[in-house]
Amino acid sequence: MLEPKRRQDGDRVILPLNPQSKCPCGSGKAAIGCCVTERGFRKPPEVTSPPPPVTGIGQPGCYAASTLNCGGGLSREHYLSKALLEYLNMNGDLKVGGMPWLDAGALRPVAPNALAARVLCRRHNEALSRLDSIAVKFFRALGHIEHTRPQKRTCFLRCGHDLERWLLKLLCGVTASMDMIGDASVDSSLPGSWPSILFGTSDFDSMQGLYMCIEKGYSSTKPGGVCIQPITGRGRITGMGCWFDGFEVVLSMYGLRDRRLDGRGFAYRPLEIYELGEDYERSVFFSWDGPADLGTISLTPKRAS
Ligand SMILES: [Zn+2]
Ligand SMILES: [Zn+2]
Structure with a gap:
């Protein structure tokens, strides 16, 4: 068994990290000039609001029209960028459930071209463009392939709110395109607060946001597979689930x-x-x-203790 270098002191985690070494956020900069603060690491969220000035335009068909900051007309875009879909689908086993064109409860493999819709204006779509590359970084950090090589110690730092907003982008895209198709079994109206949170004009409420299953191993996909599925309850869409390499990550908008x-x-x-x-x-x-609950989700194998 490798000698652990990380220590835990109450709810604090202590790492033997040289401040001059590269920041675990992946910026390539020294940690001391990047995400190290007096109170520990902090990785600020990505800016998702369109650049100023506010346009005052509400483009019909854009689900963020209520924010009155549209521009460039409607654009047909992927809810997930093509690059991300291709990354997630590198083994050809990406599955998607609960999408507008699927029967209720169906879970099917999906081709990267399928997840596109005309639900955002160009200006709003461009404001979210960074979120997909952040999601790729997140999946790389969680993925087993690159980081569990012998004698390897790895440490990653990610901004959780970026991951939340990436899932919210998916959720809004799916909800808005369901609305277009008009599935009568689910209330597919998009709450007005969701686009405001997505585009950074308001924050998640105290219970809204990211939840992670603490029981490693639950998976609706085979190892290596990815599954993305909206979560519904009481006839409405309540969140977005993502299952990846045995991890279950859920964005819940009702807590x-x-x-x-x-x-x-x-x-x-x-x-x-x-x-x-x-x-x-x-x-x-x-x-x-x-x-935040904070705390550690420990995947330490049982025999190690
Ligand atoms: Zn950093
Ligand atoms: Zn817009």
């Missing part, structure tokens, strides 16, 4: 008050996913500005 979903335990905005294998150690840290 999981008891931290449970379908009988499984969840943590609201965890601080860290930590894994100590036979000969590797890795930490994926999330930076949060708002309320």
Whole structure:
């Protein structure tokens, strides 16, 4: 077993990191001039509001029209960028469920070209363009392929709110395109607060946001597979689920008050996913500005204790 370098002191996690070494956020800069603050690491969220000035235009057909900051006319775009879809689908096993063109409950493999719709104006779409590359970074950090090589220690820092907004982008895209198609079984009206949160004019409420299943191993896909599916409850769309490499990540816009979903335990905005294998150690840290459960989701194999 590899000797762990990371220590835990109460709810603090201590890493033997040289401030001059590269920042775990992946910027390539020294940690001291990047995400290190007096109170620990902080990775600020990506800007998702369109550049000033505000246009005052509400483009019909753009789901963010209520923010009166549209421009450039409607554009047909992927809810997920093509590059991200291709990354997620690198094994050809990306599955998507609950989408407008699927039967209820169906889960099907999807081609990268399928997830496109005319639901945003060009200006709003461009404002979100960075989120997809951030999502690719997130999946790379969680993925087993690159980071569990023998004698390898890895540490990643990601802004949790970027991941939340990426899932919210998906959620809004799916909800808005369902609205176009008019599925009568689900209330597909888009709450006005969602575009405001997505485009950074307001924040997530105290229960809204990212939840992560604390029971590693639950997966509706085979190892390596990816599944993306809107979550519905009481006849309305409540969030977006993403299953990847045994991880279950859920964006809930109504909150999981008891931290449970379908009988499984969840943590609201965890601080860290930590894994100590036979000969590797890795930490994926999330930076949060708002309320959060924090804590570590430990994937340490049972026999290690
Ligand atoms: Zn950094
Ligand atoms: Zn717009």
